[in-house]
Amino acid sequence: MLYREAGDFKTTYVADMQTFPIRGERLLFWLFVAVCFGVVPFFITGYWEKSIIVPFLVWSMIALGLNILTGYCGQVSLGTGGFMAVGAFACYKLTTAFPELNIVLIIVMSGAVTAGVGMLFGLPSLRIKGFYLAVATLAAQFFLVWCFNKFGWFYNYSASGQISMPTRTLFGVAVTGPDAPSWATYLVCLSFVFVFAWVARNLTRGRLGRSWMAMRDMDIAAQIMGVSPFNAKLSAFAISSFYVGMGGAMFFAIYLGAAEVTEAFGIDKSFDALFMIIIGGLGSILGSFLGAAFIVVFPVFLKNVMVGGLGWSTDLAAHIEIMTVGALIIFFLIVEPHGLAQLWRLTKEKLRLWPFPY
Amino acid sequence: MRLKTLLATAALAMAVGAGPAMADLVFPSLSYRTGPYAPNGIPFADGYADYLTLLNERDGGIEGEKIRMTECETGYNTEKGVECYESTKGEGSLVYQPLSTGITYQLIPKATADKIPVHSMGYGRTSAADGAVFPYIFNYPGTYWDAASIIVKHIMNEEGGDISGKKISLVYHNSAYGKEPIRTLEELSKKHGFELSLYPVDHPGQEQKATWLQIRRDRPDYVTMWGWGVMNQVAVQEAANIRFPMDHFIGVWWSGSENDVLPAGAGANGYKAVTFHGVGTDFPLFEDIKKHVTDAGKAAGDGSHIGEVLYNRGLYAAMLATEAARTAMKMHDTKELTPDMVRDGMEALKIDEARMKELGLPGFAPEIAVTCSNHGGPGLGAIQQWDADAKSWSLVTDFMGADREVVDALIKEDSEAYAKENNITPRDCGA
Numbered sequence: 001m002l003y004r005e006a007g008d009f010k011t012t013y014v015a016d017m018q019t020f021p022i023r024g025e026r027l028l029f030w031l032f033v034a035v036c037f038g039v040v041p042f043f044i045t046g047y048w049e050k051s052i053i054v055p056f057l058v059w060s061m062i063a064l065g066l067n068i069l070t071g072y073c074g075q076v077s078l079g080t081g082g083f084m085a086v087g088a089f090a091c092y093k094l095t096t097a098f099p100e101l102n103i104v105l106i107i108v109m110s111g112a113v114t115a116g117v118g119m120l121f122g123l124p125s126l127r128i129k130g131f132y133l134a135v136a137t138l139a140a141q142f143f144l145v146w147c148f149n150k151f152g153w154f155y156n157y158s159a160s161g162q163i164s165m166p167t168r169t170l171f172g173v174a175v176t177g178p179d180a181p182s183w184a185t186y187l188v189c190l191s192f193v194f195v196f197a198w199v200a201r202n203l204t205r206g207r208l209g210r211s212w213m214a215m216r217d218m219d220i221a222a223q224i225m226g227v228s229p230f231n232a233k234l235s236a237f238a239i240s241s242f243y244v245g246m247g248g249a250m251f252f253a254i255y256l257g258a259a260e261v262t263e264a265f266g267i268d269k270s271f272d273a274l275f276m277i278i279i280g281g282l283g284s285i286l287g288s289f290l291g292a293a294f295i296v297v298f299p300v301f302l303k304n305v306m307v308g309g310l311g312w313s314t315d316l317a318a319h320i321e322i323m324t325v326g327a328l329i330i331f332f333l334i335v336e337p338h339g340l341a342q343l344w345r346l347t348k349e350k351l352r353l354w355p356f357p358y
Numbered sequence: 359m360r361l362k363t364l365l366a367t368a369a370l371a372m373a374v375g376a377g378p379a380m381a382d383l384v385f386p387s388l389s390y391r392t393g394p395y396a397p398n399g400i401p402f403a404d405g406y407a408d409y410l411t412l413l414n415e416r417d418g419g420i421e422g423e424k425i426r427m428t429e430c431e432t433g434y435n436t437e438k439g440v441e442c443y444e445s446t447k448g449e450g451s452l453v454y455q456p457l458s459t460g461i462t463y464q465l466i467p468k469a470t471a472d473k474i475p476v477h478s479m480g481y482g483r484t485s486a487a488d489g490a491v492f493p494y495i496f497n498y499p500g501t502y503w504d505a506a507s508i509i510v511k512h513i514m515n516e517e518g519g520d521i522s523g524k525k526i527s528l529v530y531h532n533s534a535y536g537k538e539p540i541r542t543l544e545e546l547s548k549k550h551g552f553e554l555s556l557y558p559v560d561h562p563g564q565e566q567k568a569t570w571l572q573i574r575r576d577r578p579d580y581v582t583m584w585g586w587g588v589m590n591q592v593a594v595q596e597a598a599n600i601r602f603p604m605d606h607f608i609g610v611w612w613s614g615s616e617n618d619v620l621p622a623g624a625g626a627n628g629y630k631a632v633t634f635h636g637v638g639t640d641f642p643l644f645e646d647i648k649k650h651v652t653d654a655g656k657a658a659g660d661g662s663h664i665g666e667v668l669y670n671r672g673l674y675a676a677m678l679a680t681e682a683a684r685t686a687m688k689m690h691d692t693k694e695l696t697p698d699m700v701r702d703g704m705e706a707l708k709i710d711e712a713r714m715k716e717l718g719l720p721g722f723a724p725e726i727a728v729t730c731s732n733h734g735g736p737g738l739g740a741i742q743q744w745d746a747d748a749k750s751w752s753l754v755t756d757f758m759g760a761d762r763e764v765v766d767a768l769i770k771e772d773s774e775a776y777a778k779e780n781n782i783t784p785r786d787c788g789a
Contacts, residue, residue: 044391050361051441149532159541159772160534162463166780178471204729255438258463260534262561263436302443307430315400315432322392 003352007090019201025348036190041183049182056296057189058250063288064193064200065243065278068190070274071282072204073236074216075125079137081269082144083241085261086114087248089154092163095253096156103168104173109194111246117144118241125233129219141270148261155261164258176253185254192250196243201285203239212236213283244273279332281341290340299325382426383419383695385410385679386441386446388456389734394562395434395587397617397666400659402457403429405672408651409657412643413680415650420683423693434587436460443468452629452700453477453679462495468778470494475701477682479675480505480611480634484538485772487707490784492773494591496704496736497596498678500760502584503768506539506612507760508632508739509582510546512608515755522551527578527584529593530570532558535623536584539610541772545764563589570596583609590618604744605630611739614751619744630754632739635674635723635782637751639665643673643718667742667751670722677717678726682707688732692709705730724757732786737765 008023010016020026044053062084069075090110094101121140125133148154155163167177174180175188202208211232214222223229250261259265272295280291299321306317336343350357390396397678399749410425419425428449430442439461443454456462462482469476469747470493474540476498478486485505486495514521528543530536542555546738547554555576557569563585570593571579581602592614595606604626614631616636646666652661663669686695686703707728724738738757745752777784 050444052510055437143473160459160463160537162460164463164467164535164779169491178467245775256440256464257467260436260460260463261760262533263460266561314389315396318392318433 003348005352010023015206016185016321019205023350033194036194037187041187043111044182044186046182049186052297052300054185054189054255056292057186057193057249058255058275059276059292060289061193061196061250062244062247062273063292064197064282064285065240065247066273067277067280067283067285067288068200068204068212068243069145069236070110070238071277071287072209072216073212073240074120075129075233075236077137077240078134078252078267078270079121079140079144080244080273081265081267082141083118083244084248084251084269085265086117086241087111087245088252088259088265089148089163090114090245091249091253092156092165093154094118095166095168099166103170103253104188106168107246110249111242114245114248115238116243119234119238122212122237122241125237126230126292134321138267138270141267145261145265148265148355160260162258162260163252165253166325169205180254189250189254192246197285197289200243202281203283208232208235216283228240247276269325275329277339279329279339281339284341285338286344287339287341290344294328294340297326361377382424382475383450383452383683383690384446385425385427385444385676386449386451386454387427387429387746388432388442388446388458388461389429389433390432391459392431393433393435394564395739397591398587398612398615399434399457401615401617401663401666401668402672402675404657404659404663405669405674406676407645407666407677408669409673410680411651411656412647415531415654415656416646417528420695421687423687423695425680432456432458432461434458434460436464440464440468447474448765449735450697452683452695452697453536453704455675456478456680457481457537459483460533463534465491466495472697473701474697475704477675477704479671479681481535482778484734485769485776487769488610488773488784489730490732490773490787491777491782492733493785494701494767496728496733498707498733499723499726500611500739501765501769502544502610503765504734504737504760505632505739506542506582506764507546508758509610510543510550510552510743511758511761512525512581512630512632512741512755514550515566522579524552524639525555525574525576525578526552526582527555527557527573529557529559529566529573529581529583531563531585531589532560535586535612539582539584542768543763546597546761547769549761549764553658559585559589559593564591566596570600570602573597573602574600578639578705579606581607583607583613584616585609585613590615591621594619594626594629595622597629598622604628608632608741611671612743614742615751616751617666619746619747624746626744629744630741631744631751633667633742633751633753634739637665637667637670637753641719641722646718674723678707678709678721680719681709681713682731704728707735730785734769737762 003022003024020029066080069077087110090113091106094106101296124136158328165176167174173184179268211227215232237324276295279294281287303322306312307314387406390399410427428446430446432439439456459481463479465476475494480500483496484501486492486497487501514739530700543554561565577682583593607629609631611632619626619629651657671765682704683700685706689702690699709726723737726735739759740753740757741755742751743754
């Protein structure tokens with residue numbers, strides 16, 4: 001019923017090729033977007049903003065980036081944490097060097113810096129594949145973190161190596177720093193994610209995305225057909241790092257406000273991002289969001305249920321939380337190896353036929 | 359069905375979580391009982407909880423007002439720490455003690471904006487000792503820079519007053535925490551003419567073979583350490599392995615608890631660390647804890663940590679927090695405290711020897727008098743030494759002060775830089 005296709009005629013190619021071909025789904029999507037932009041900002045509280053929604057949005061951005069590289073182009077990367085650090089430090093250096101620059105511009109520029117670094121570390125992908133590439137990107141992770149910890153220039157020679165974000169405003173409203181209102185940080189993150197998810201979706205449907213997918217599915221066949229591996233792989237590294245860099249900049253500037261490279265951008269961040277796209281669904285925009293929600297929001301939910309609701313001791317809850325998340329990862333991988341996005345696709349298929357399946 | 363149960367539980371959780379009684383005095387405990395730093399986090403959290411339980415059981419709270427402690431697991435992780443802060447601040451939390459320098463750095467701007475005091479006791483950002491720039495942040499009774507200076511002073515005393523040309527090494531946790539003392543040690547090395555070498559150890563610090571091989575090669579006269587969690591145990595073990603003279607190995611106050619030295623066995627004998635409070639259970643307060651808390655079955659942990667260095671420190675932290683609340687009640691003549699009032703209480707906190715005696719802790723720690731301009735407290739520390747046979751720490755020096763000339767100048771420099779960076783106009787403290 002929800003997904004009724006009867007009477008939904010497409011008379012133009014544009015209508016036929018749109019992202020949401022079913023009218024019901026399209027309406028639902030726009031309704032959801034309208035609620036996100038128009039209703040949530042009025043109700044969002046500090047706790048929801050700082051602990052749930054902003055981290056979720058920031059991680060969605062990062063997962064989108066990694067999904068472009070790993071999910072669409074098939075290049076496994078373990079350097080996400082390092083690229084996030086590049087974004088964060090670029091953001092810090094730019095905003096302290098040019099305090100009058102607009103924060104939105106700063107975040108986009110941080111993404112651009114990261115794209116450059118990502119391309120540099122993507123060069124080995126032209127020669128090596130699979131696990132070997134994973135090891136090469138692992139080197140990027142460790143090198144970048146070491147680099148930001150070692151050279152004082154990156155953290156403006158502060159005594160402790162911490163970088164902290166000064167207050168920056170957008171249209172006169174603070175969006176970073178401790179005085180930023182919840183709705184402002186939320187709207188900034190949401191706008192970024194909305195715009196760039198849109199871009200990502202359309203990139204993957206276009207020529208570039210198709211060249212990535214060709215490269216992923218069989219690189220030799222793709223080459224024979226005229227897809228240049230140099231262009232496809234390096235563009236995937238650049239665009240992926242651009243997203244991850246913007247995510248890293250938002251992670252530091254809007255979400256945390258202060259960061260220390262070894263702690264905030266360690267190898268565990270790379271793994272988190274990789275888990276997100278594997279659980280969410282490789283090669284799926286929706287999957288990036290679902291995966292980010294699973295890894296970011298679910299542990300907080302579990303914690304609140306066990307400690308806040310059931311009154312268990314905090315250490316027991318922390319251990320059970322780790323076990324539950326781990327068990328669920330295994331469960332999902334066995335039951336649905338294509339991720340949560342595939343579950344959603346199956347549900348949609350069923351809903352199309354409901355209540356009269358054949 | 360399962361989903362329904364889950365949703366029902368969630369709804370229940372939110373319903374229960376929404377309606378706590380607001381009348382109590384809320385002391386949040388951002389603890390960590392899991393992860394690589396748990397061996398140090400657990401005794402501290404136990405001590406903190408047990409002291410608050412004791413006040414509730416014995417005195418019915420502070421001046422008759424019940425205490426409610428909400429614990430939140432941070433795992434020494436800054437993101438979880440922020441989540442904990444956000445989730446507990448709405449309950450009327452009076453003062454935060456995150457026991458993590460990284461989390462403290464996160465909370466400094468947030469708590470200042472929310473007007474909730476943070477007490478980073480002997481950790482956090484050292485320059486927060488400048489109360490004019492950091493009105494809501496306190497780090498009495500001492501700072502990292504005090505500790506660094508006290509260690510150097512102790513080495514000078516050992517060497518008969520002259521350490522020029524000596525080699526002193528710093529083995530440190532490669533994070534904000536570990537990097538804190540470097541500036542001070544550099545200044546001191548200029549002043550006293552010793553040679554300083556630095557050995558960073560990356561989180562979590564389980565792998566230090568290379569570091570200690572280097573130390574064996576460089577043969578420093580003294581090694582100091584800024585370590586935490588498993589890093590401490592590994593460092594002490596490695597030092598014993600290369601047969602480094604343990605009485606020339608001095609840790610900061612976060613690198614000197616029982617679980618840091620016990621794994622190395624007899625090899626750890628003679629290891630030293632700075633401390634800002636007494637050791638052991640030889641104080642009248644511990645009888646009350648036994649009577650009202652442990653024997654009543656209300657202890658936070660399994661009771662095995664009582665009297666350990668970090669347990670005592672947790673106890674001391676709770677004592678300072680509750681005394682500040684008591685001071686605030688007297689200042690504002692009310693029992694309904696707000697975080698802002700507790701801040702006033704912390705700034706006017708005076709604990710002299712007579713008060714320590716009343717509290718059942720005579721001679722436990724030096725006197726404290728916090729002022730508007732000095733949030734760093736007296737900055738006194740003593741050296742404690744480990745006796746591996748008796749399995750106990752003992753103080754081997756009196757409490758001594760830091761080199762104020764060096765430390766105060768650095769604090770001023772750093773806090774001014776912070777004020778400039780964040781457009782803060784320092785308060786007028788009337789000094």
